[in-house]
Amino acid sequence: MTPARSVSVALYLLKHHEGTTADIARHDGRSHQLVASRVGPLEKRGLVAAKPDPEDERCRLWRLTAKGRQDAVIVEQVCRKIANSLRMLEDELEVDLLTAIERAEQSLLRMPLGER
Numbered sequence: 001m002t003p004a005r006s007v008s009v010a011l012y013l014l015k016h017h018e019g020t021t022a023d024i025a026r027h028d029g030r031s032h033q034l035v036a037s038r039v040g041p042l043e044k045r046g047l048v049a050a051k052p053d054p055e056d057e058r059c060r061l062w063r064l065t066a067k068g069r070q071d072a073v074i075v076e077q078v079c080r081k082i083a084n085s086l087r088m089l090e091d092e093l094e095v096d097l098l099t100a101i102e103r104a105e106q107s108l109l110r111m112p113l114g115e116r
Contacts, residue, residue, distance in 0.1 A: 002047060002071050006038045010064065011079070013048065014072040018063040020053055047071055 002010045012024050019027075025035040039062060042048040047068030050060035064072055090097050 001045075002068075002075050003041045003045075006042050007075055007079070009035065009038045009042060009062075010047065010068065010072040010075055013062060013064045014069065014076060018061045020056075020059045020061055022059065024062070042068065 008028050008030075009024055012019060012027055016023070016027075021032055021035050021039060024030075024039075025032045028035065039048060043050070046065055048062050049065050050062050053059035053061045086097060
């Protein structure tokens with residue numbers, strides 16, 4: 001099963017079929033080192049495999065294995081269900097949940113819970 005911290009890598013590879021660590025990092029707006037740390041657990045579980053990049057021998061092209069593709073499809077379906085559920089909740093509450101969470105975070109930075 002895809003570790004939660006590696007979901008974005010699995011979903012990138014499901015959509016783009018293959019990519020270097022740098023490609024994934026650029027897409028996610030993350031550092032190369034962070035993405036590399038997220039690829040490792042996928043490789044250990046047999047969910048991704050690498051081959052040399054024909055355009056740059058210093059790089060490896062990552063792709064999902066058959067097992068990884070099956071897992072990523074399930075992860076994508078679960079993400080869609082969660083997103084739909086959150087949209088329904090936002091509509092019901094008439095609030096933008098992300099904005100409310102960001103406001104709560106800023107408020108807690110100004111005055112932590114223990115001081116309230």
